[in-house]
Amino acid sequence: MSVPDYQQFMLPVLQFAEDGKLHTMSELRAYCYRKMKLSEADLAERLSSGGRTADSRIYWAKAYLIQARALESPRRGTLQITDRGRELLALKKDRLTNKDLERYQEFRDFHSLSRKSSESKSLPDDLPETAADTANTPEEQMDSILESVNKLLAADLVKKVIEAGDKFFEDLVVDLIRKMGYGIDGHSTQRTNDGGIDGVIYEDRLGLNMIYLQAKLWRNTKVSRPEIQKFIGSLSENKAQKGIFITTSDFSAGARECAAKVSQKVILIDGLELVKYMITYNVGVPVYKTYEMKRIDLDYFE
Structure with a gap:
């Protein structure tokens, strides 16, 4: 078994919050591990950036549900279901996806902005399809792109060393x-x-x-x-x-x-x-461009 994609975590995340109480992310992760029956091997799987794959996908499932206003985060590191979240649970679906969230204008606006931002970037033509696969979180898409670029670099690098x-x-x-x-x-x-x-x-x-x-x-x-x-x-x-x-x-x-x-x-x-x-270790391959992934500093706004 491999770790489910982030959309497969959407329904369990909502089901966990169904009681209407304020919950922490650590409680959510523990619930999702049990609900999705993740094995030790699944929990050991890591992104190339070092983070746990399961935790990243749970985070992005929650983040997308918040963009759809199905969840809210009243305090830092917490989540709570909204009426819209209960509306999604009332659909009695076996799985929720981005298409289900697109019924809400706020999510359509968010998704449209994300797509425009992605399409505006010039990427190599020979990147694998998984780099743009909507089953992957944005963080995983970045990791996939970096992995593809490094594969091309490695092939050129070994030739250069031999020469x-x-x-x-x-x-x-x-x-x-x-x-x-x-x-x-x-x-x-x-x-x-x-x-x-x-x-x-x-x-x-x-x-x-x-x-x-x-x-x-x-x-x-x-x-x-x-x-x-x-x-x-x-x-x-x-x-x-x-x-x-x-x-x-x-x-x-x-x-x-x-x-x-x-x-x-x-x-x-x-x-x-x-x-x-x-x-x-940057031996013969200096860094020539750096991209930063940022998140809101909630302490600053408090």
């Missing part, structure tokens, strides 16, 4: 691991006689703890078990307990199994993970 060459790649992986917060210093090694080590990260100023790096700028060939065994041998020669093997391609099942079984801590980062980390 830059081996030495650049070795310097890049040192830079990336440091940007991720590991170590206070680091450098790539000499191209010859490096003993199978392409970079070193110092976790302390005296070099008592070090992370050794191996970088393979491969295009289509997967890194196999023998390559991992060589790297583990290099770690043993250097009396090292930590190693990171990074490639622009992928690892075979045998390679991953080998890395998981050794006494040293060996982390494998494939091409997909590499560009994901580069995007997350």
Whole structure:
């Protein structure tokens, strides 16, 4: 089971408020979890922005019902049913949708404004249909658009890394691991006689703890078990307990199994993970445009 879309939460939200009492959002969420029989896996599902998917959809169901004047929020973080909300419940429907709310002029005005605002923005032509799917909340639509843009960026980024060459790649992986917060210093090694080590990260100023790096700028060939065994041998020669093997391609099942079984801590980062980390930590991809999602500060108006 996956988390229902926000429109499927509309009826449970109204049913919860049917008693006419003033309720809090935490009470509403608890009710909806039970009513929709959400599993632990459902509640663990997150948006790319980090928020819980179920909570976001409950919030937007409530927000749309408020726009339709079926609910009101007399105080911050509360909700209460209105006569219009009871009118919707009297329809005895199994599910409420935006079409049901469009019977009210206030919601039509709100929805029309939202559509005009969305249509006025220029978006890439090759975005998936889910980016504009009305089953998604506005927050999820933004997340979907960002995910699509990052997929296009990642595809271009891995090509650029490969074109830059081996030495650049070795310097890049040192830079990336440091940007991720590991170590206070680091450098790539000499191209010859490096003993199978392409970079070193110092976790302390005296070099008592070090992370050794191996970088393979491969295009289509997967890194196999023998390559991992060589790297583990290099770690043993250097009396090292930590190693990171990074490639622009992928690892075979045998390679991953080998890395998981050794006494040293060996982390494998494939091409997909590499560009994901580069995007997350702004390595070679600076932020050029920022969008802010805002909400009303109720404390200000109070």
